[in-house]
Amino acid sequence: MEKIRTLFEQQVSMSDRDWEVFSSRLQLKTFSAKSNILEVGNTENYLSFIQSGMVRYFIPEELDDLTFGFSFEGEFMSAYDAFITRKPSVYNIQSLVPTTLWRIHYDDLQVVYDKSTVGNTIGRFAAEGLFLKKAKRELELLKETAEERYLKLFKERPELIKKIPLKYIASYIGITPQALSRIRKRIS
Structure with a gap:
């Protein structure tokens, strides 16, 4: 959990109270290798930080899945489009190796936004990281x-x-x- 605080504090100073508001809502979840973390048709309820392991994002196909992304230890991961729209995901997320996540539920994140002075900054930091990863991927495919x-x-x-x-x-x-x-x- 301290990795998360260290990561956040590279961007914004957090008081112990703000950290308590945020960290008290985190849930630790472990997945074995090749476990589906999220499946097509389910709404993404969590924004997660990978403590250890790695995941892939893919569109399941009858013959061959279409892998379009990976997230690694020390990064945030989520089907963020489904997370913010509250609509079902159109892709799966799967652990590739045993993976441990610190997760915060959508509803709990709204409380953090409301009850901490840096809550919105924390959310923006995670969202910007996910956006930059997506933009980088798109540019790589084009260039x-x-x-x-x-x-x-x-x-x-x-x-x-x-x-x-x-x-x-x-x-x-x-x-x-x-x-x-x-x-x-x-x-x-």
């Missing part, structure tokens, strides 16, 4: 080749990318597993 996207992902998360199945990485960068194998062979 970079599949090989550049693979190399960037490998450079940013070398220790973690080894734990992600290649079929998910291929889907994420928008190519087939066979094309990813050719890229990996060419750059090794």
Whole structure:
């Protein structure tokens, strides 16, 4: 839980009272590897911080899922569009490895916004982080080749990318597993 406070305090100073208002509403939840954290059709009720582990965001398809994102330890994760609209999610979130989350329920977050002096700043910080991740992903798809996207992902998360199945990485960068194998062979 202290990782969260440290992360927030990089952006805004928090009094012990504000931290108590926020942290008292956090719930610790652990998921085993390959567990669905959220499924299509369910409303996202939580904004979560990954204490340990990693998750993937994907659209389930009959033959091959379409993986479009990952979140790692020390990051916020949520089906944020479903969280803020209170509408059912159109994608799944799945743990890739055993994953531990600190989560805050939507209703509790509204209380934090109302009862703490930095509540809105905390919410904005989490929302901005999720938005920046989404914007970065969109720009990568528009401006970079599949090989550049693979190399960037490998450079940013070398220790973690080894734990992600290649079929998910291929889907994420928008190519087939066979094309990813050719890229990996060419750059090794």
